[in-house]
Amino acid sequence: MRPTLTRLLQRGPRHFSISQSPSPTAKHSIYVSHSSDPYFNLSFEDWLFKEKPVQEPLLLIYRDKPCVVIGRNQNPWKEVNFLALRRASIPFIRRRSGGGTVYHDMGNTNFSIHLPRSSFNRHATAQLVLRAVRSLDIDASVNDRNDVCVGHYKMNFSDIHVSGSAYKIAKDRAYHHGTMLISSQISTLGDVLHVSKESMITRGVASVRSPVKNLQEFSPAVTHDKFLQAVVRAFREEYHIEEPVQYVQAEDATDIPYIQDSMEKFPEWDWAFGQTPEFTYSISRTFRWGNMTANIRSKHGVILSCSLTIDDTSDSEWLDRLDRRLEGQRYGFLDEVTGLDGCGRTQEVLQWLIEEMAS
Numbered sequence: 561m562r563p564t565l566t567r568l569l570q571r572g573p574r575h576f577s578i579s580q581s582p583s584p585t586a587k588h589s590i591y592v593s594h595s596s597d598p599y600f601n602l603s604f605e606d607w608l609f610k611e612k613p614v615q616e617p618l619l620l621i622y623r624d625k626p627c628v629v630i631g632r633n634q635n636p637w638k639e640v641n642f643l644a645l646r647r648a649s650i651p652f653i654r655r656r657s658g659g660g661t662v663y664h665d666m667g668n669t670n671f672s673i674h675l676p677r678s679s680f681n682r683h684a685t686a687q688l689v690l691r692a693v694r695s696l697d698i699d700a701s702v703n704d705r706n707d708v709c710v711g712h713y714k715m716n717f718s719d720i721h722v723s724g725s726a727y728k729i730a731k732d733r734a735y736h737h738g739t740m741l742i743s744s745q746i747s748t749l750g751d752v753l754h755v756s757k758e759s760m761i762t763r764g765v766a767s768v769r770s771p772v773k774n775l776q777e778f779s780p781a782v783t784h785d786k787f788l789q790a791v792v793r794a795f796r797e798e799y800h801i802e803e804p805v806q807y808v809q810a811e812d813a814t815d816i817p818y819i820q821d822s823m824e825k826f827p828e829w830d831w832a833f834g835q836t837p838e839f840t841y842s843i844s845r846t847f848r849w850g851n852m853t854a855n856i857r858s859k860h861g862v863i864l865s866c867s868l869t870i871d872d873t874s875d876s877e878w879l880d881r882l883d884r885r886l887e888g889q890r891y892g893f894l895d896e897v898t899g900l901d902g903c904g905r906t907q908e909v910l911q912w913l914i915e916e917m918a919s
Contacts, residue, residue, distance in 0.1 A: 583815055586611035586618075588806040589799075590792060593622035598629065598653055598664060600810040603822035605672050605737065606656055610818070614732045617799040618674040621788050624664040626745075628652040628752050631659040631726065635762040635836050637892060643919050644751040653826050654835055657737065659726035660767035663752055667744035667774065669784050671791055672737035680734035682706050682727065688798050689738065692790035698778050707770070708740070710778050742775045742784055762839035833861035833892065843916055847908060854913065858891040868909065878903050882910070892917045 584591070586608050593601050601622040612618050627650050630639050639661040640652050664670070673685045686706035693700040693708055700710050706725060725738035749772070775782045792805065813819045825831050838859035845852050855867040866886040868879045882900070889897055894914045900906055 582812070584806065584808045584812050587613075589616065589618055589801045589803055590795065590805045591618070591620045591808055592788065592805050593620070593808050595808070595810040596623055596625045596666065597810050597823075598624040598627045598651075599823040599826050600813070600819070601670070602629075602653065602655055602826065603819045604808065604813065605735075606822060607813075607816065607819050608672075609674055609728065609730070609733060609735055612674060612733070615676050617676075617795075617801070618672075619792065619795045620672040620674075620737075621791060622670050623666050623668060623784065624670065626650040626663075626665040626748070628661060628663055630654050630661045631765055631767075632656055632835065633658055633765045633837060634661060634767070635760070635764045635839050636833065637836075637841075637917065638757055638760050638762050638764070638839065639753070639755060639767055641752050641755050641919070642892075644754070648748060648752060650752070651827065652832070654832050655726070657726045657728040657735075658765060660765065661753060662739055663744070663749040664739060665744050665748070666784075667742055668739045669742055669787050669791075670737065670739045672735055673795070674733060674735040677729060677732050677734045680729070680736075682725070682736060685736040686725065688794050689740070689791065692787065692794040693740075693775070695790045695793070696775070696779060696782050696786060698775065698782070710773070740775065740787060741772060742782060742787060744774055746772065746774065757841070759843065760839060760841040762837060764837035764839070829861070829890070833890070836861050836891075838864075845912055847905070849905060852909060852912075854916075856891070861891055863887060863889050863891050866913075878906055879909075882906055886913075 584604075591608065593604060595601060601624055605620055605622075608618060608620060626648065628640055628645065630636055630652060632655060634654070636652055636654070645652060671689065673688065675685070683702070683706055686702045686708065690700055690702050690708055698710060700708055703709050725736050727737075728735050753767075753769075775787070795801065836858070838857070841854075841856045841858070843854050843856075850870045850872050853869050855865075857864045857866075863886050866883055868883055870876060870879065885897065885900060886894070894910060894917060897910065900910065
């Protein structure tokens with residue numbers, strides 16, 4: 561049976577082993593996660609952002625298993641190639657910060673720099689990362705969008721949109737987080753982020769695509785550990801931090817309700833799809849019985865209207881019934897629709913829409 565978005569999203573209950581390590585606290589300045597679970601790492605990052613004392617700088621470094629991470633205000637159907645995502649058997653996750661869509665795997669090193677809002681400066685944090693890269697004997701630079709570049713290739717691929725990094729700014733605190741490509745699967749990255757839907761018009765933030773390469777293509781000796789050490793060193797020098805690195809893993813946070821609740825929330829439909837801004841999508845197809853056009857309007861993952869038209873308007877009553885039946889359905893999940901009449905054309909159109917929405 562062909563996999564659907566429903567099956568791709570479904571996850572069983574999460575189980576954690578009991579760790580003898582004490583629960584992490586937000587009183588330290590440098591954290592490195594040994595977990596590769598993106599649900600944990602993104603939740604832990606947000607927890608640190610909320611719990612760390614406002615005036616103190618903080619650095620978090622982690623790597624994730626393969627996944628696609630979209631910005632809080634983005635449309636997943638505009639940003640993600642779901643066919644490629646299913647083939648690769650990897651999830652997508654809507655993070656809590658803004659910005660564009662990125663691909664994570666163990667060849668990426670994610671960094672997150674948290675500062676008081678009063679002293680937060682995007683250019684300054686980009687320069688910190690630049691110093692770390694240059695210390696690895698790579699002739700890098702920062703462009704006017706605060707992307708770390710070597711030649712014409714952008715390596716810092718955490719946020720394809722605007723600056724190469726994503727940011728979150730709250731009342732008293734802000735962070736800059738990004739992903740440094742070191743030995744990532746560039747071909748998979750290209751597949752899962754290759755989307756061509758020009759007729760989909762969304763009110764959300766659109767990603768700006770840029771050419772990318774791995775750091776190892778410029779210096780084969782660069783590794784995750786070397787980059788990690790370089791960023792930690794640059795962070796310590798910039799903010800005069802001397803304390804040791806604090807290592808964490810998912811099992812250490814089983815008794816922190818905020819982190820556990822967040823890990824459960826990320827894959828839920830209401831967050832992953834229900835946060836999608838309003839968009840419209842116009843598509844056409846020629847069937848053996850006529851030319852069909854569909855004009856779809858959706859908000860928060862729900863179809864507000866679906867106007868179906870054919871060139872032979874003398875026989876369109878069945879289309880009106882289908883229009884009404886699709887209103888209120890979850891976009892991308894039309895395989896859940898039941899109770900339609902047995903008209904062959906109705907089933908053909910429904911199957912076409914299922915395939916278009918799931919691509």
